[in-house]
Amino acid sequence: MIATLLALLQVVATTAQTTPPIPAPTTVPSLPSSGGPSTGVPLAPQDWSGLPVLRMRRSATTQANTSTYVHGEVLAGRCDKAVRTESGWTLTLDLAVLATPQGRLRRVTPRAIDCPTVEQYAAGVLVGTPRDSLDLGDPQGDTWYRTSMTFAWTGN
Known part of the structure; x- marks a missing residue:
């Protein structure tokens, strides 16, 4: 019985030595975007200090309490800022905003604070701001602005 088991193991070992290795999968390089929504939209400048401040005529949101989501992210340990x-x-x-003279937001770039869900949430809140709430002055073309959003809540 043991001899049969040893012979079987020897056959399996011999077969494993003669079996060619499985080739590694080939990777296909990713291609640049082909006309997606951000094509042609410039990135935010590195230095935001010289950008004009984006002024709001009224609150950036009509939601009852935008801080609830941020509070939840902090409680869940996903943001410690x-x-x-x-x-x-x-x-x-802090956020950088590229706006058209008509008040359309072409790009919103949150300053990275190592809280990606909060960063994206803030950008979404700002994108939801009605166009007539933005005080852009009289720009001649698309202009970068800077703004800040502060979320506040009570408790521990």
């Missing part, structure tokens, strides 16, 4: 204040907590996020 909130600052303790006397009345609770705040988290401020």
Whole structure:
């Protein structure tokens, strides 16, 4: 019985030695975007200090409490950038905004604070701002602006 098992193992080992290795899968390089929504839209400048401030005529959102989502992300441990204040907590996020003279937002770039879900949420809140809420002045073309959003909540 043992001799049969050893003979079987020897056959399997011999077969494994003569079987050619499985070739590695080939990778296909990714291609650049072909006409997606951000094609032709410039990236935000590296230095935001010289950008004009984006002024709002009224609140950036009509949602009852935009801070609830951010508070949840902090509680879940996905963002540790909130600052303790006397009345609770705040988290401020800077954003660069490319706007057309008509008030359409072409690109919103949040400053990276190592909280990607909060960064994208803030960008989405800003994109949801009605066009007539933005005070752009009188730009001649698409213009980059800077703004900040502060989320605040009470509790521990």
